[in-house]
Amino acid sequence: MTIRLYDTGARQVRDFSPLVPGCVSIYLCGATVQAAPHIGHIRSGLNFDILRRWFTYRGYDVTLLRNVTDIDDKIIAKAAEQNRPWWAIGYENERAFDAAYTALGCLPPTVEPRATGHVPEMIEMMRELIDRGHAYAAEGNVYFDVHSYPDYLALSHQELDNLRQPEGDADAGKRNARDFALWKSARPGEPSWQTPWGAGRPGWHLECSAMAHKYLGTAFDIHGGGIDLIFPHHENEIAQARGVGDEFARYWVHNAWVTMSGEKMSKSLGNSVLVSEMVQRWRPIVLRYYLGGPHYRSTIEYSEEALREAEAAFARIEGFVQRVTELNGEPVAPAGEVPPAFAEVMDDDLGVPQALAVVHTTVRQGNSALTADDKETAVARCAEVRAMLGVLGLDPLDARWTGPSRGDDLHGVVDSLVRMVLEQRQAARARKDYAAADALRDQLNQSGLEIEDTPAGPRWSLGSR
Secondary structure, eight states, X not given: OOOEEEETTTTEEEEXXXXXXXXXXXXXXXXXXXXXXXXXXXXXXXXXXHHHHHHHHTTOEEEEEEOBBOOSHHHHHHHHHHTSOHHHHHHHHHHHHHHHHHHTTOOOOSXXXXXXXXXXXXXXXXXXXXXXXXXXXXXXXXXXXXXXXXXXXXXXXXXXGGSOOOOSOTTTTOSSTTOEEXXXXXXXXXXXXXXXXXXXXXXXXXXHHHHHHHHHOSEEEEEEEEGGGIIIIIHHHHHHHHHTTOOEEEEEEEEOOEEETTXXXXXXXXXXXXXXXXXXXXXXXXXXXXXXSSOTTSOEEOOHHHHHHHXXXXXXXXXXXXXXXXXXXXXXXXXXXXXXXXXXXXXXXXOHHHHHHHHHHHHHHHHHHHHTTOHHHHHHHHHHHHXXXXXXXXXXXXXXXXXXXXXXXXXXXXXXXXXXXXXXXXXXXXXXXXXXXXXXXXXXXXXXXXXXXXXXEEEEEEOOO
């Protein structure tokens, strides 16, 4: 068994070989908390949640660090716009991100450090970079000299001379317009921290290099994030970390965007779909299926139709699990191992679309067994389905999805009302008033419910939109 991953730096799929046998260390660029998360933000966390689960299934001890950027230009601008403290903006949205990750079934990270809690580590890193000739102080700012690091842009495969000249900072003391800020000097009314080079606040890139060094050491296995972070953020992280002598990340794994009308989902473009709104309209497990189902390196073009298709596809899986549970009299325990075909595609650069195809094939086999009254085979297929869904975080019988949630109280009320109607329908059928029975069923269907007659009696579920 060898897990293979696409390495952005190598531009190819590589065999994964951990630094420490049996262990995997992952740094994932997390939220910049200037606003509540849309589904494009959460896709990255969800993709790496599946990667983490697969490593765990394969027997690895996984350490996942996902940082929080709780101070930057956008947060400061939002604070001024709303006339609120910058830290209140950050903390409010940090909690919104946590709620979104939890709603979509993401496991909590091993550690989730905030940028503002690691200024001492940033100061030490800047001091080391200056001593080594990679950085310099100017007018209260500290900049990284990109010409001092010959491998700059090796990740994104660009040429330094071909980069567009950045705008602004013309009078900020830069030696070269393409040098980037490690530390920004204090401005009136903005938060600041004291350093040997004056008061100010962190540059965006410095925090990640400093936190990765603190928690994961001088070298770690995988650095992850969205493709939009490759340049400049990840390039600058590499320059800083290697500038102080760290090996840093050995594999670079990037997920693609969620787009609307071909454009990256973005608050600034007004085309974002907030997670807090989406979970009011769609079951969270369906959203997870929708966002986690495509390959992590494939762009997802958002549409209501695609979500309805995902809902219908997951309903077929869930319906099979429910039918076998009813037939068996209790939930079927997940199999100890996933089918070999599932494992093979998951090992190959996290092939979730192909893995879901294996799930659906197994469901069809199980349904055929149910039709043939072959309980033993149906139960065996259900055990395999639950094992595969468990790895993907999609097992409908997992406590994460069956435990208390925002809709439980309403579900109980609806269930009681639907049961009353179903009892009336059963009574109509018993007296052979089939027209009345069909009318009651049609009314339930028009309300968005699907009714299935089973040996144990009628069962209802939410229909596809």
